[in-house]
Amino acid sequence: MPIRTVMKANEAAAWAAKLAKPKVIAAFPITPSTLVPEKISEFVANGELDAEFIKVESEHSAISALVGAAAAGVRTFTATASQGLALMHEVLFIAAGMRLPIVMAIGNRSLSAPINIWNDWQDSISQRDTGWMQFYAENNQEALDLILLAYKVAEDERVLLPAMVGFDAFILTHTVEPVEIPDQEVVDEFLGEYEPKHAYVDPHRPITQGTLAFPAHYMETRYLVWEAMERAKKVIDEAFAEFEKKFGRKYQKIEEYKTEDADIIFVTMGSLAGTLKEWVDKKREEGYKVGAAKMTVYRPFPVEEIRELAKKTKVLAFIEKNISMGLYGAVFTDASAALINESEKPILLDFIAGLGGRDVTFDQLDEALSIAKKALEEGKVEKPISWIGLRKELL
Amino acid sequence: MAVRKPPVTTREYWAPGHAACAGCGCAIALRLATKAFSEAMEEKYGDPNAFAIAQATGCMEVVSAVFPYTAWKVPWVHVAFENAAAAASGIEAAWKKKGIKGKILAIGGDGGTADIGLQALSGMLERWHNVVYLMYDNEAYMNTGIQRSSSTPYGAWTTTSPPGKYSIGEDKPKKWVALIAAAHQVPYVATASIGNPFDFIKKVKKAAKVDGPAFIQVHCTCPTGWRTPLEKGVEIARLAIETGIWPLFEIEYGDIWNIKIQPPGGGAKVHKEGGRVVRIEFKKPIEEYLKLQGRFKHLFKRPEAIEELRNQIKAMWKVLGVEAILPKPEE
Numbered sequence: 001m002p003i004r005t006v007m008k009a010n011e012a013a014a015w016a017a018k019l020a021k022p023k024v025i026a027a028f029p030i031t032p033s034t035l036v037p038e039k040i041s042e043f044v045a046n047g048e049l050d051a052e053f054i055k056v057e058s059e060h061s062a063i064s065a066l067v068g069a070a071a072a073g074v075r076t077f078t079a080t081a082s083q084g085l086a087l088m089h090e091v092l093f094i095a096a097g098m099r100l101p102i103v104m105a106i107g108n109r110s111l112s113a114p115i116n117i118w119n120d121w122q123d124s125i126s127q128r129d130t131g132w133m134q135f136y137a138e139n140n141q142e143a144l145d146l147i148l149l150a151y152k153v154a155e156d157e158r159v160l161l162p163a164m165v166g167f168d169a170f171i172l173t174h175t176v177e178p179v180e181i182p183d184q185e186v187v188d189e190f191l192g193e194y195e196p197k198h199a200y201v202d203p204h205r206p207i208t209q210g211t212l213a214f215p216a217h218y219m220e221t222r223y224l225v226w227e228a229m230e231r232a233k234k235v236i237d238e239a240f241a242e243f244e245k246k247f248g249r250k251y252q253k254i255e256e257y258k259t260e261d262a263d264i265i266f267v268t269m270g271s272l273a274g275t276l277k278e279w280v281d282k283k284r285e286e287g288y289k290v291g292a293a294k295m296t297v298y299r300p301f302p303v304e305e306i307r308e309l310a311k312k313t314k315v316l317a318f319i320e321k322n323i324s325m326g327l328y329g330a331v332f333t334d335a336s337a338a339l340i341n342e343s344e345k346p347i348l349l350d351f352i353a354g355l356g357g358r359d360v361t362f363d364q365l366d367e368a369l370s371i372a373k374k375a376l377e378e379g380k381v382e383k384p385i386s387w388i389g390l391r392k393e394l395l
Numbered sequence: 396m397a398v399r400k401p402p403v404t405t406r407e408y409w410a411p412g413h414a415a416c417a418g419c420g421c422a423i424a425l426r427l428a429t430k431a432f433s434e435a436m437e438e439k440y441g442d443p444n445a446f447a448i449a450q451a452t453g454c455m456e457v458v459s460a461v462f463p464y465t466a467w468k469v470p471w472v473h474v475a476f477e478n479a480a481a482a483a484s485g486i487e488a489a490w491k492k493k494g495i496k497g498k499i500l501a502i503g504g505d506g507g508t509a510d511i512g513l514q515a516l517s518g519m520l521e522r523w524h525n526v527v528y529l530m531y532d533n534e535a536y537m538n539t540g541i542q543r544s545s546s547t548p549y550g551a552w553t554t555t556s557p558p559g560k561y562s563i564g565e566d567k568p569k570k571w572v573a574l575i576a577a578a579h580q581v582p583y584v585a586t587a588s589i590g591n592p593f594d595f596i597k598k599v600k601k602a603a604k605v606d607g608p609a610f611i612q613v614h615c616t617c618p619t620g621w622r623t624p625l626e627k628g629v630e631i632a633r634l635a636i637e638t639g640i641w642p643l644f645e646i647e648y649g650d651i652w653n654i655k656i657q658p659p660g661g662g663a664k665v666h667k668e669g670g671r672v673v674r675i676e677f678k679k680p681i682e683e684y685l686k687l688q689g690r691f692k693h694l695f696k697r698p699e700a701i702e703e704l705r706n707q708i709k710a711m712w713k714v715l716g717v718e719a720i721l722p723k724p725e726e
Contacts, residue, residue, distance in 0.1 A: 023488075023492040024485060024489050026484075026485065026488075050492075051492070052489075052491055054484055054488055055522065056481065056484070056518055057514060057515070057517065057521075058514060058515075058518070060477070060478065060515070061481035061514070061515050062481075064474055064475070064478035064485065064515065065482065065485035066485055067482060067485065068449060068472060068474065068483060068486040068487075068488075069486065069488055069489040070485075071474075071482075072447075072485070072486045072489035072493070073493075074489045074492060074493065076485075090475060091475060201447045201470040201472060201486050201489070201490070202470060202495070203444040203445050203447065203497055204444060206447075206467065206469050206471070207471075208460050208465035209472045210460070210472050210474055211460040211461060211465065212456070212457050212460060213461075214461065217462050217463070
């Protein structure tokens with residue numbers, strides 16, 4: 001029987017790791033993710049989890065040790081955030097290039113400077129080109145579920161790529177919410193044993209991993225990673241379907257909320273989706289034709305789903321907690337690329353909000369709505385990007 | 396007729412055909428190290444193949460594993476430049492969980508060990524992983540084309556420490572990673588050299604057999620970066636030992652008071668008190684080592700720099716608890 005209890009997202013991530021039974025875990029404490037390795041230490045200390053827990057001296061070594069362990073053919077896990085994830089950056093490419101299905105939990109936190117421990121998505125969005133799949137959780141239950149799903153997809157032979165699961169710093173990492181812990185037997189059945197055919201360090205079957213590739217070979221290895229990421233789209237859908245059958249919770253790459261007959265649809269990721277849905281309820285009551293959509297999978301980018309969503313509305317607005325300096329937010333930019341050759345497309349808007357842990361309030365969403373409404377009325381937009389919730393008196 | 400037993404197994408783990416420069420001293424080190432390692436594994440676990448390698452980016456990595464070829468007859472993993480020790484930690488942990496008996500050999504050059512990889516090395520040592528870390532020390536970043544590292548000796552020319560009107564060449568004393576490793580109080584730390592292959596083989600076997608981490612810093616020549624004749628590598632490495640430039644020692648559990656110093660040979664007189672080496676009178680001047688190498692050529696116009704180097708070597712020996720008496724060339 002599944003256990004219904006309450007816990008923080010960090011604990012949910014640790015529980016997910018415990019259920020997935022990784023053989024090697026390597027982690028370095030960093031706010032807001034510290035509770036994950038602490039909780040895992042407890043599990044290991046009490047014999048509830050039979051894993052080697054390497055208490056590394058840095059995040060760089062955490063991911064490096066996991067590349068070693070995954071190359072040796074075992075299931076692995078780590079958790080980090082912010083500067084820690086940035087420190088891992090170069091090794092993330094290596095993990096993907098070596099086709100190692102490492103799974104990592106991210107307590108999404110801003111990047112310095114100024115140093116700030118609170119939530120935005122800049123840390124993981126900045127890793128979008130590394131070849132890691134990216135999932136974003138709306139709540140603590142999703143944090144647990146998506147980690148299990150990440151293993152399922154990452155270890156699928158059609159994919160064999162690493163994956164990260166992000167959940168918002170403090171808003172989720174340190175907030176207690178109801179969570180259902182699934183049955184170990186069902187998780188075992190869902191994930192199965194990980195026995196890779198391509199990665200092992202076996203004295204009696206010596207293989208060489210991590211070679212140098214000349215221009216004659218390098219490009220194909222990159223193409224194969226890209227192709228695997230394309231294939232992952234279908235594998236993710238299959239995994240979602242199987243998950244729903246086994247655990248009764250439904251996941252979609254893009255989850256829609258009151259989008260039917262909407263003139264304006266706001267798209268976001270992570271915990272902000274919860275706020276957005278409540279706000280949509282309120283606006284609907286006030287007579288506005290608005291809808292919401294939550295993006296659960298950011299890499300591979302849900303191109304088809306975005307196209308379907310775009311057909312349903314006149315204004316498609318993205319609210320995101322990251323910014324690509326010199327252009328727009330990353331989600332908006334990627335979505336625009338997905339729609340670039342569509343004969344008909346809605347007006348696309350980008351709202352930058354909630355950086356460094358600033359609360360995204362209904363008032364701010366109203367501010368976004370008024371900009372979107374103006375675009376809708378005029379049928380065009382001068383500048384697609386707006387920063388909302390800025391304190392003008394400080395600028 | 397009695398056949399003499401070869402000093403180390405005839406099995407090969409580092410296959411011929413790799414792309415190292417002619418006369419590469421590091422290739423000698425790796426070939427001997429893998430042979431010695433397999434012999435130790437055979438003696439300890441009854442399985443000569445009970446080991447795997449995690450290697451840092453560097454000369455020996457790029458010359459041995461160019462897709463689709465490999466020179467390695469053992470399981471081998473390369474991740475990046477600064478993390479061979481961390482990758483080895485991960486492989487060792489996976490082996491523990493998989494119940495695979497054996498030991499991991501981590502390999503890095505001086506750049507990947509003394510500089511960018513020092514933190515990962517320290518972590519690996521203090522966490523007590525069952526790994527031998529072999530630092531092949533050719534005293535500069537050779538893979539990128541001869542740039543100085545913290546392991547480059549005083550006075551040496553490199554592309555980033557060129558001698559000139561305001562420069563003597565490298566102007567800092569060499570950093571001894573073996574002593575930093577010893578500070579972690581791990582079971583076994585040693586220096587070795589391709590100039591004394593028998594000593595090197597013995598030390599690799601010792602390191603491979605201890606339970607827990609071990610570190611070996613092996614001096615290997617680089618004809619390309621040192622500007623030396625291709626065929627003189629081992630001879631030059633031997634001169635480094637005989638002139639006092641390269642000490643051979645073993646430190647167990649960080650016990651520097653009971654450091655074991657191997658006699659340098661070359662006519663040097665070793666004085667002991669209570670079993671400890673306290674003084675070594677070297678017979679060969681360091682000039683004999685320096686003069687064979689293009690990287691030190693400019694020093695011979697700067698006798699005060701050679702004197703400075705002599706003083707630095709004495710100071711290094713003093714750290715090891717030994718008074719080194721270094722002769723000057725016959726005036």
